[in-house]
Amino acid sequence: MTGVHHGLGLLLVLLPTVSASSTGTVVRINRAALSYVSDVGKVPLQRALKVIVPPLLDWRGEMLQPTRIQILDVRVPHLDLKFIAGFGLRLMATANFTIKVFCIPEPLELVLPMTLTADAHVARGPIRTPVVSISTCSPLFSLASVLNGSNSTSPLLLVLVQKHIKAVLSNKVCLCISNLVQDLNIRLGTLIGLSPVGPESQIRYSVVSEPIITDDYIALDVNAILFLLGQPIVLPLHSASFVLPWPVGTEGVMATVGLSQQLFDCVLLLLQKAGALNLDVTGELNSDDNPLNTSALGRLIPEVARQFPNPMPLVLKVHLGATPVITFHTHNATLRLQPFVEVLATSSNSDFQSLFSLEVAVNLSLQLSVSKVKLRGVTSVLGDIRLMVAASNVGFIDVEQVHTLVGTLFQKPLLDHLNALLGMGIALPSVVNLYYTNSEVFVYEGYVVISSGLFYQR
Template sequence: MAGALGLGLLLALLPVVSASMPGTVVRLNKAALSYVSEIGKGPLQRALQVTVPYFLDRSGEVLQPTRIQILNVHVPQFHLKFIADFGIRLSAAANFTFKIFRVPEPLELTLAVELLADARVAQSSIGTPVISTSYCFPLLGRSSDFDDSNSTSRALLVPVQEHIKAVLSNKLCLSVASLVQELNVHLGTLIGLNPVGPESQIRYTMISAPTITSDYISLDISAVLFLLGKPIVLPRDATRFVLPQHVRTEDTMATVGLSQHLFDSALLLLQKAGALNLDITGQLGSDDNLLNTSMLGLLIPEVARQFPEPMPVVLKVRLGATPVATLHPNNATLRLQPFVEVLAVASNSAFHSLFSLDVVVDLSLQLSVSRAKLQGTTSVLGDIRLKVASSNVGVIDTDQVHALTGSVFEEPLLKHLNALLGIGIALPSVVNLHYVTPEVSVYEGYVVISSGLFYLH
């Protein structure tokens, strides 16, 4: 698997699963190729360390087997570039050091090799990226020995060199092909589910063949969210998401575009899972939470009449309506419309409904990326708006209730919501791949993440 990591990072952000919306676009740019070229030298060197079979010396009356060992492979140059409408071209320079175990003394020689290979990038039948080697050619240079004092060894040198070159001509391309196959196995792991919550997951899939230019490779991705094993489907259709060309990508390794549809699906999942619901319970004698019947009784006489002794009050916050995310240039907002039932705890521990509220909360949404997850933080925009939906305690002055319930409602709601958004949602990635110094930009109807990459070995 180590050999796959070099080229593997080329497509490390390629996602996997179902062929519909919501839309995600991943672009890997020239800067990603430069990074892969640097960290890929080690895996390539190990892949090229092939086994050389014994050389059979036929110059005498008896065949003399001679063992040959590759002592070292050094790759000083490794370069990758995009081939438009095809895939990736690999070019590398490698220096081989061999040891020839010849009596009376072993002999060392070096051989310079230039390696050229073209790899096609396509879409597999299961929605994963697949790479295949279509062309490979090793150009073998002249060899040189380190010790020319032994005439017997020198007489053997020419046929040994030819033997080595014949072996390398055959085995080096097989090693590259094997490296690519390991890579395909590695990329196949992208089809696994990534947890979003205790009972929810997200899975990515390529929905079409990649678009490849001389500057980048771009992949259209479907992201499917699951709750209890069932896909989340929005009640409306969405057009296919296209990452606009004006989004600058030249100076970053990876560019990930996330559509409005993805945010809508994620919020629908949270709403269906009940993750946004919460109970806020008042405590008697608490300075931090004034939710009790005595405080409400000062504003609503009927509450004081029904509960002459102070009892705790509970706010049951339920989101029947799906939260709405709005994406405008440099501005992401979130609207929640919870239904809040105000309950008093009676002396027998039963709940007694006092009244209920329709609430509208507008929030500023700040997005960030940690490792390979998109996270969010919210803060309240303006005033929380309350409207009495029903009452078992007579007429209620909304303004007065707002002053009490609003203050004890806002902080727990934000704490709960930010804890959920802080868990994050997995972005397209592979195991051990992290986003480095990511920048999140909000546009009209979509979000763009521009980031470097780091593979943790």
């Protein structure tokens, strides 16, 4: 009984991705997903419907004798799903049961056609995950046909066999569907699990309202909570809810995910508080690629040359005290960093001596992409890096002179570090073995939209 949630469940496990809360995220599962779910769900549904039929007890002479019955095969040639506005989903399927009856004088094989209709209600559960429940289930059986042209079975026995099989399947089919939906709800419950974001930090999603269900899609509001060392990161409350326009993104895709700027603000705040955006850039002596040493700096600042007659390596300690600022305009995402850079030199006794510190402003272009279940980013510098001296222990500093040395050597390590961090990705709501595929990312004023296909990997 582990099959149907791979089909019907594939649609529903994606629902938790949406929100009008402080970190608004909105996901819509569109009608295009239903045909894929129907195709994927046929084989698991066939396995689920292959239930055990108890023997038929009938009178032979003066004794009650059992006749063994076995379902040899189940084929589901048709499976269709559609949305029920304001309620959930309707499943419609046809199935053919191949059944063997071990009767005397010879076994009998039958094909029993069935039409199944089931309505599933989708709601928000008590632990803030989607909960699915079967409200109606109606199997309808047609007359069975005898295979192999066998006609030695008595008409009365054939009638009794069909009546027995239909009575058993009428109960077992719906019970099986209900059990599978319960298995699905257990799987849906894993959506509130923690996913790593970076060192000592995690993200967790939860459904914050009842689903919105129309003839075209199912959507849920989901809140993303980020944790640092087990404690939630709290943003100032936003008065405006995040509303995702309809339609938006690519027409005809299976899933549309809307991510508000509030979510990105929270992620960047988390990374900044965790210190994940900080880095050290270390110089090496006798390196043409990295001339971060007192000799190179001394040619620009005489006091450095005086204090360090022998070349010593420099270290740039980059610290982001201010939270990065992300801005979304149509077709354009930018990231503004304002790191504090302290320039230190290694002295002869291996201690660090602070030479001067800089306040830096750098604007970055941000490109977003989706890989399986993660949203990833890559940045590049926009324009020039601006430097301003914050403090100096080596006298007057001409910013224009040190700009090339410090700015150039600072830029590549910063980008490498930031892109490595953003390349790890932020987990989107999902469950095991379910992935976003062929995804496109669109940037709009104040939010991001992911238009994606779905893929379930067995």
